[in-house]
Amino acid sequence: MSTATAPPVAARPAAAHARRGRRRSGLARRRAVIAWAFMLPLIGVNALVVLGPSLFAVYYSFTDWNGIGGAQWVGLANYAELFGDADFRNALWHNVLWTIFFLVVPMVMGLFGAYALTRIRRFRLVFRVAYFLPYIVASVVTAAIWENLLSPDVGVGRILQVNFLGSQTLALPTVAFVNNWAWWGFLVVVFLAAMQGVSPNLYEAAALDGAGPFRQFWSITLPSIQPTFMFLGLMTIIWSFLSFDYVYILTQGGPAGATDVLSTLLYREAFASLRAGYASAVGIVMALISGLVVAAYLVIRKRKDWAV
């Protein structure tokens, strides 16, 4: 095709060729302008709500600012203060524990639930809907459900004589447990969708080779859903560092900082202590952590050649 048309094009006068090229590029430019015009609402709202304030957060993190008047440039003072701040280290440590909990407990429940659902024939849809139900309940209601259940006045807490949310040692695991109740069903649904994409031939071949359900899970299911597994692992880490709702609603970081995490620390600094500059620095550190995690993920993904 191209060789057949090449000579006439070359033979054409240069001016005509240029004019045609200009018209074509003019048309392409017109198309590009129209396409970007369709993007304007999204770009506008994104710039106003996300990008603009994010850039401002970077600036404010270098200032001393109470949120109302002018901001005073202080350089790296906020960051220097952060690393000496015992509250910050306490909150960061709780985020690390939180991440470990969420990388293990809901992942195991999600993988088990999804794998078990691929192996049964009946009621699969019923189980899936039931597991997913807590995920659609609002965090405020989920928190109330468990506050009522665990309450030392009327609930299981009274029967067991344990004040789950008031105890220094039990409060953090309890809040994580409540958050997990609303979360693991989501993982079942996503893992199940990924597992249903695995070719049944692989399982049949493995069964012929005498592999039992556990062996099949390790050798076929897990490798086949590895991109989904890694992606959800990545999101788990990111979300664990941003977790806010359940801590804020159930304990507000208490008792005595036992459940304080970065987001509740930030919230308190910004809106109770009116230290908006310092709070911005906490936010930037949180963004840097998730940025590092995403970068690590992208490097691994490139090396392993995943499609997700």
Add this chain to the structure above:
Amino acid sequence: MTTSPTWARAAGRAPARHPVTGRVSSLTYVLLCALLLFALGPLVLFVFSALKTQSELATSPLSFPSTLRWSNFATAWEQANMGAGLLNSVIIVAGTVAGVCVISGCAAYAMARLDLPGSGTFITYLLVTSSLPTQMFLVPLFYLWTTLHLYDSLFGLVVIYWGLFSPFATLLLRSFMMTIPREFEEAARMDGAGELQVLFKVVLPNALPGFLTIALVTALSAYNEFLFAVTFIQDSFLLPVSTTFFTFQQGFTQDYTLIGAAGVIMMLPMLLLFLALQRRFIEGVSASGLGGV
């Protein structure tokens, strides 16, 4: 020759007859039912608590209510101000869903059909900004909204939700639009339809299931959202139902039966919507792992 069918039959039967498979599958059902109990048990007990008297809840928190006190719902509705909260939430959800459908519809159309130059880079940008911690821009956004007089306004909260929820909706809708065959549009153009006609008569009707999915996911997120709602709305007449309920629960009431009743009122609309359209809900949320916590 004769061995081949026997071999095939044996292979086909072996897993079904294998004693191990049978035992594992009944154990599987037991464990699945245990998980089912874990997921639904607390919800059921919460509904029970909403129908008890306070003294019954204190003495037997885990039992079926002896008499069903439906009056708890009326009391909770009034004391917690649920009517006003639900109305505000309906306004917020409707505004958010309508705006996100328009914003994401335009953007997805440009990316899937108008050969947007640089769309790959833009997708990366959307992915990156939607994994940014919302807390990072919360503080400057708060002070920006105060200067723009968008603080303490339902419209202000709706605009924030547009910004938060439209990237995910755009990506979902884009991948949906990519699956619609281009031949439909070509055929309409052959018949002399203009570009706008192609958009409204061909592309939009075909993309309707995609729009329904993003509408559901967005409605759920907007209805349940807490952090921005609690930060940006203080006026007690404007509180959406999530913070109305939160205020009631944290307030002076120590009546757990009323908290239960108010909670049931709050979750009922989404529960019914979910049960009616669960397939589309689950599709939308699991379409990518970007559901959000």
